[in-house]
Amino acid sequence: MSLLVFGHKNPDTDSVCSAIAYANLKNALGQEATAYVLGEVRKEAEYALNYFKVEKPAILESAAGKDVILVDHNEYGQSADGLEEANILEIVDHHKLGGIKTDVPLMVKIMPVGCSSTIIYNMYKENNVEVPYEIAGLMMSAILSDTLIFKSPTTTELDKAACKELAEITKVDMEKYAMDMFKYGTSLDEYSIEEIVNMDFKKFDMEGKNVGIGQVFTLDTDSVFAKQDQFLEYINGTDFDLLVLAVTDIIKEGSYLLYKAPDAVIADAFKVDAAQGVFVEGCVSRKKQLVPGLTAAVKNM
Structure with missing residues (x-):
């Protein structure tokens, strides 16, 4: 076999x-x-x-x-x-x-x-x-x-x-x-909102909470934020307890975050003034930055 x-x-x-x-x-x-x-x-x-x-x-x-x-x-x-x-x-x-x-x-x-x-x-x-x-x-x-x-x-x-x-x-x-x-690989023109969110998406169990983290690498972040309200409508309509979409700018070496989560969790996880579309400087890795940061913040909820 x-x-x-x-x-x-x-x-x-x-x-x-x-x-x-x-x-x-x-x-x-x-x-x-x-x-x-x-x-x-x-x-x-x-x-x-x-x-x-x-x-x-x-x-x-x-x-x-x-x-x-x-x-x-x-x-x-x-x-x-x-x-x-x-x-x-x-x-x-x-x-x-x-x-x-x-x-x-x-x-x-x-x-x-x-x-x-x-x-x-x-x-x-x-x-x-x-x-x-x-x-x-x-x-x-x-x-x-x-x-x-x-x-x-x-x-x-x-x-x-x-x-x-x-x-x-x-x-x-x-x-x-x-x-x-x-x-x-980073042109997003032909993809729907749902396809972009789920393009590189992983599920995690954090302290019993169902957490989803999506990440998309692009050289054109403007195309995402032109549809920010549509992205948020989709994200907030999911069944996840928390969901974060990291829009990673390869040139600026950081990520913009759209999320379904309390602002306090995002602020705690990434040490930023949380708001939709906040830029987290230097945050480019789900494995070493997004997951550990959210895991620690969820524990503190």
Whole structure:
């Protein structure tokens, strides 16, 4: 039976590219594996796939009864339908532990780095497997995306070293390529309000409260705030106890927040004078800034 390798729902560039890269490594090591995605591929990941001429993985409808490997996530709420009935063999991730339980031991590799593809690249090196050009390109794309060209606080020296080595394989100018990828991927003109909020959206349980955090990276924040009232109408109409949409400006290196939450929670979480559309300077990472800040603030509610 082929192993199913996939990242989280609402797949971002790392989720897509790390699944393809890890499935390729497994095949190189003699284990049949196939990469899947848990939803439509976003434009940024589409740019990387097209640039390096890699076919888009199929969408996985259910993991029930399958042998699976999770990359770039380890929480049931972010994973495939039917995961509770799947046989989880491995997890390769760079996020906090998310409470997945298994009946048998499994291989888990979680590292505090900026991108899952950094971990997977080093696994290629550990296993003395040559990285093909197109796989190098995908992993490089994922690292540049997740670390915001090394501007994110999640960035480590391992990420920088991996990306540099991968760029040497691809012969690509990292910064120019990254900006072209971001420009292609951050245009929001063709998306609805609902699609933008849910584009990169994750659910969390914080002190028993159902919390949602969406994040969208864009070079055109004006297009979002021209529809601020419509965004708030949608956000406030959800079933979440709290919901935060971070509109991250790649150039200004910070995020504007739209939210369904008491102002006091936002003020406590991010040390700002809370108001809809408030700019949080330096806040670009959900993992290291949005989630920890909100978690602490919710505890203080």
